[in-house]
Amino acid sequence: MEPKESLQDLFDREDEVRKLREGLSRERLILVLGLRRIGKSSLVLATLSSTGQPFVYVDVRRAYDDVSRRVPAERLYEELRSSLLRLSARERVLEALRRMEVSLEYPVKVRVPAEEVRDSIAKAFDALNELGRVAVVLDEAQYLRYSTVGLRPLLAHVYDRLRNVTLIMTGSEVGLLHDFIGIDDPSSPLYGRYGLTIELRPFDEERSRQFLMRGFEELEVKVNEGVIGRAVEELDGIVGWLVYFGRLYLEKGADAIDEVKEMGARLVKRELEEALSRSPYYAHIMRAVATLGRARWRNVVDYVTAQLGRRVTNATIARDLRNLVKMGFIEKVNDEYRVADPIVRYAVLKGL
Ligand SMILES: Nc1ncnc2c1ncn2[C@@H]1O[C@H](COP(=O)(O)OP(=O)(O)O)[C@@H](O)[C@H]1O
Numbered sequence: 001m002e003p004k005e006s007l008q009d010l011f012d013r014e015d016e017v018r019k020l021r022e023g024l025s026r027e028r029l030i031l032v033l034g035l036r037r038i039g040k041s042s043l044v045l046a047t048l049s050s051t052g053q054p055f056v057y058v059d060v061r062r063a064y065d066d067v068s069r070r071v072p073a074e075r076l077y078e079e080l081r082s083s084l085l086r087l088s089a090r091e092r093v094l095e096a097l098r099r100m101e102v103s104l105e106y107p108v109k110v111r112v113p114a115e116e117v118r119d120s121i122a123k124a125f126d127a128l129n130e131l132g133r134v135a136v137v138l139d140e141a142q143y144l145r146y147s148t149v150g151l152r153p154l155l156a157h158v159y160d161r162l163r164n165v166t167l168i169m170t171g172s173e174v175g176l177l178h179d180f181i182g183i184d185d186p187s188s189p190l191y192g193r194y195g196l197t198i199e200l201r202p203f204d205e206e207r208s209r210q211f212l213m214r215g216f217e218e219l220e221v222k223v224n225e226g227v228i229g230r231a232v233e234e235l236d237g238i239v240g241w242l243v244y245f246g247r248l249y250l251e252k253g254a255d256a257i258d259e260v261k262e263m264g265a266r267l268v269k270r271e272l273e274e275a276l277s278r279s280p281y282y283a284h285i286m287r288a289v290a291t292l293g294r295a296r297w298r299n300v301v302d303y304v305t306a307q308l309g310r311r312v313t314n315a316t317i318a319r320d321l322r323n324l325v326k327m328g329f330i331e332k333v334n335d336e337y338r339v340a341d342p343i344v345r346y347a348v349l350k351g352l
């Protein structure tokens with residue numbers, strides 16, 4: 001699922017685009033938050049392309065190493081470096097970096113000490129700042145918490161000193177991104193520093209329907225109302241799943257709904273396994289909430305206890321449930337918990 005890179009290709013989201021454009025000329029740190037596949041990368045990339053302003057895009061997830069479960073500084077630098085080399089104003093950045101005695105010619109050798117890599121990252125930001133207004137996108141920035149070098153002081157420096165740089169951080173794991181920034185933690189170097197938050201919500205039913213109808217119209221494909229109705233109902237306005245459904249419909253017709261659930265479940269399974277392996281209770285809690293549909297705290301505790309055949313302390317379940325909310329897998333509405341994404345729920349019910 002590739003993000004959209006042009007405003008013409010974005011359906012809806014006019015308000016968010018406007019907010020982001022305004023923020024770009026004013027703010028130093030912008031957060032773009034929402035579920036996986038809700039359209040964060042698309043919003044950011046399409047809006048930035050439309051401004052003509054230079055920007056650098058780093059997908060932090062790509063720098064994540066799932067064996068060591070870390071973001072090695074040199075991998076992060078490598079992502080930054082290749083993005084700098086794609087800049088249209090590349091020559092000026094390279095020139096500035098040469099003055100600072102940083103070379104972008106070759107990938108960093110693995111043996112370079114992490115501190116030195118961090119220094120190169122800092123200099124890359126300094127060089128970018130010399131370009132005039134520039135945006136640096138850190139996509140899925142919650143992964144920065146796994147960095148092998150501390151980045152918060154560096155980013156705080158960017159925020160405080162590099163007046164031309166706007167940082168845009170996106171995050172699917174909203175609570176974890178908030179933790180990384182330290183919005184509740186006065187001792188964090190980034191505390192109190194973010195200006196604008198844009199939260200992407202799922203499309204409502206009407207929007208979802210319009211989105212599908214318009215897509216099929218463009219392709220001149222006739223689709224039964226009932227099929228669209230079911231897709232709208234089952235996919236809960238998450239644009240990535242709607243796109244996926246549309247594509248599968250062309251191959252499979254009405255079976256596309258079942259197919260999008262199967263294929264989607266396979267896709268999220270990998271994401272879930274990675275995340276859920278961090279605590280022995282995550283999978284049980286997910287199963288409890290998925291099975292119950294909407295669950296109160298008590299129901300979750302009872303369900304998990306029954307499944308395990310023994311008691312787990314309330315504090316443990318409370319902590320893990322809170323973490324699952326932070327990771328965006330579960331959402332809390334009033335006093336009830338539910339699985340945020342219908343495909344994730346389906347994957348959990350089918351068995352992890
Ligand atoms: N506003 C939109 N209109 C049409 N398609 C979209 C829109 N937003 C996202 N998409 C599509 O949905 C999928 C997920 O979008 P993406 O931007 O990658 O989500 P996220 O970054 O939140 O995970 C991609 O295939 C993308 O092309």
Ligand SMILES: [Mg+2]
Pocket residue numbers: 003040041042139
């Ligand atoms: Mg994305």
